[in-house]
Amino acid sequence: MNQNKQAFDLVIVGATIVDGSGRPGFVADVGIADGRIAGIGTLPADAGRERVQAAGRVLAPGFIDVHTHDDRALLTPGAMTAKLSQGVTTVVTGNCGLSLAPGQVRGPIPPPLDLIATPEWLRYPRFADYLEAIDRQGTATNAVCLVGHLSLRANVMDDLERAATPAECQAMQELLADALQAGAWGMSTGTFYPPARHASTDEIVAVGEPLREHGGLYATHMRNEAEKVIDALDETFEIGRRLGVRVLISHHKLAGVANHGRSVETLKRIAAAMEKQPVSIDCYPYNASSTVLRPEFVARASSVLVSWSQTMPQFAGRTLSDVAAELGCTDEEAATQLMPAGAIYFMMDEADVRRILAFPKTMVGSDGMPHDEHPHPRLWGTFPRVLGHYAREEKLFSLETAVHKMSGLTAQELGLAGRGLVAEGMAADLVLFDPDTVNDSASFAEPRALSAGIDQVWVNGRLAFADGALQDEHAGRVIRRGA
Incomplete structure (x- = not known):
């Protein structure tokens, strides 16, 4: 313990420390110096250039949002309020x-890349250019950045509705290797979506070969999250084995009424795979998903909410059934008329959501869409919802477990050294919150609402959020693999 009172820039006094490891909370002071945690315990009463009285509050590691689409939001003033206001200090993009x-x-931006990209934002020829732009401008949270396989395809291929040739796989592999050399954390796939659906397992392995040398992460929105989910899981595990890298199953879910309850089966399969190879899993704490609006997705959902539309923007925030009634057509025909568009699909079972969230190795990711006109409330509410609704009210797990799933577990699974715990020597990414009132406020009707109970958030030792507002938009940094 460092008790030299001159050593601390800030001392947070008397908080209940929930340190991200999962162990029981304890009351202590925390001293911060030069962006790191420099002391924990009973610190001198006059220690610290600044002091924050925190009795009755919980001090936890800043939350790590393992699944985001904040690629553009990181460079957009004010956009990261959605994350900092939840206590998130690090986001995983790409x-x-x-x-x-x-x-x-090449050519028009293919959906779903248009969820994050407009032509003016595709201005970084190399991944290094993108990371350097964040370095130059500064950003509100830390960023761990993945390379998108669909983006690689769109760079190299003139027709995405087919398999890649060996030469195209080689070109994508070279782009990925260049990105990993620049500090990218790994590669993600979205073979669920039409522009990547024609990519075979062999293509993904061929393109992903540089992950082996760099120890990169392979994250995937799997090919199927419905009737063929077991096949998709097996493909995911095979890719990880063939590349010799950790795989991350993104936003694990069971889509469609016919698949409700199958999380018992999928989690058993995932747990068995974890015994044999490095496998990670994340989810968001809602029974509705959000992605592009497509007619073939509509029938799986009990209800569909339009989140944005380029052709008919006036319908954002309306249910698809209402839009169809107004247009005098079927829901599927209305979806076609609204495209390109985004939607929120109510198609999961709450029991599956709870079972997946409670699975010991499940991390938490928001999967929010920052640029939707009417976003899913997970963009603003995911992390306080886990703390308030699921931990405190539903008692699905303890507060300590909730914090672990959103910090220490994620840092451990992703290999984020020096983050995810309240411990001496760790980066001072911290959130101070009221355990009795913390909860989400964002709803499907009013999705942009500050969560309750989040008092203060520090990123790398700098106060980034307090009093319901951003305090510092440049406290974050790019976290590069190998740096």
Whole structure:
């Protein structure tokens, strides 16, 4: 313990420390110096240039949002309020096969890349250019950045509705190797989506070969999350084995009424795979998903909410059935008329959501869409919802377990050294919150609402959020693999 009172820039006094490891909380002071945690315990009463009285509050590691589409939001003033206001201090971008870089896309931007990209944002030819832009401008949270396989395809292929040739696989592999050399954390795929659906297992392995040398992560929005989910899981495990890398199953879910309850089966399969190879899993704490609006997705959902539409923007925030009634057509025909568009699909079973969230190795990711006109409330509410609704009210697990799933577990699974715990020497990414009132406020009707109970958030030792507002938009940094 460092008790030299001159050593601390800040002392947080008398908080209940829930340190991210899962162990019981304890009351202590925390001293911060030069962006790191420099002391924990009973610190001198006059220690610290600044002091925050925190009795009755919980101090936890800043949350790590393992699944985001914040690629563009990181560079957009004010956009990261959605995350900092939840206590999130690090985001993982480039998921579902989508990344802004490399940005030399051939032809029109293919959906779902248009969820994060517009032509003016595809301005980073190399992944290094994108990371350097974040370095130059600064950003509100830390960023761990993946390369999107669909983005690689769109850079190299003139027709995405087919398999890649060996030469195209080689070109994608070279782009990925360049990105990993620049500090990318790994590669993601979204073979669920039409522009990547024609990519075979062999293509993904061929393109992903540089992951082996760099120890990169392979994250995937799997080919199927419905009737063929077991086949998709087996493909995911095979890719990880063939590349010799950790695989991350993104936003694990069971889509469609016919598949409700099958999380018993999928989690058993995942647990068995974890015994044999490095496998990770994340989810979001809602029974509705959000992605592009497509007619073939509509029948799986009990209800569909339009989140944005380029052709008919006036219908954002309306149910698809209402839009169809107004247009005098079927729901599927309305979806076709609204495209390109986004939607929120109510198609999962709450019992599956709870079972997956409670699985010991499940991490938490928001999967929010920052640029939707009417976003899913997970963009603003995911992490306080886990703390308030699921831990405190539903008692699905303890507060300590909830924090672990959102910090220490994620840092451990992803290999984020120096983060995810309240411990001496760790980066001072911290969130101070009221355990009795913390909860989500965002709803499907009003999705942009600050969560309750989040008092203060520090990123690398700098106060980034307090009093319901951003305090510092440049406290974050890119976390590069190998740096």
